Amino acid sequence: METRLYIPPSPNTPEVDFDFAARRLCLRGESYPESAVGFYHEILQRTRDFLGGLEEDEIHVVIELRYFNSSSTKMLFNLVDELNTAARAGNSITLDWYHDPEDDTMLEFGQELADDFPEIHFRAIPVENT
Template sequence: MHTLRLAATSMTPEVDFDFAHHRLSLKGESYPENAQAFYQPLIEALGNYCASLHHTEVTVDVALAYFNSASTKALFSLFGVLNQAGARGNHIVMNWRHDPEDDTILEFGQELADDFVALEVRCMELA
């Protein structure tokens, strides 16, 4: 399966979905004008990838310094797709990296862990 790569802009994160090596990463800030338009293609690509998985180990690195309200909603849908893959017997590890001083982003990571029980969410401080 191909790799999905998007360079970061000031308002969208760097996307590196290396499907062949089962390593996915989101890094940077996210406040596009239309979050739905930015995330929908990512959600679809991820859905196709996840449908092809069988008992696979997948690592997801998320290091988002800031995301706006509309991105929050879109990210929740994106992680929902991963959670479904986890529920089908794949081992999905999500490294949720947050600024040590940023309780909001840490709390969001903890909520993901509570909601998406088929994901192994590891909250860790940004290096």
């Protein structure tokens, strides 16, 4: 099994640090690439492969995005959908959803994910603006 997927941040894409060996997946920063499908395709594929090989494991996911555009929203939804599939297969998934307390859109989308995918342990964590 591969151990790590790392993509450094750019002005419009997040830092992707998926440490598969440590069972810790982090997305941090901005997400508004020209093509979200292009950017997230490989990330989703490798995450799916990783999750498919797990059994009764514990995975910690951290999503700390300042802003994501409409097509990235769809890709995040698909990512959490993959996590939910792994949770239903018997794994324990914790998702820490960091959001700006002034940003209703971000919190509402997180809550929607929590409602849609109840088998994921969802924690909404407010962060102060820098």
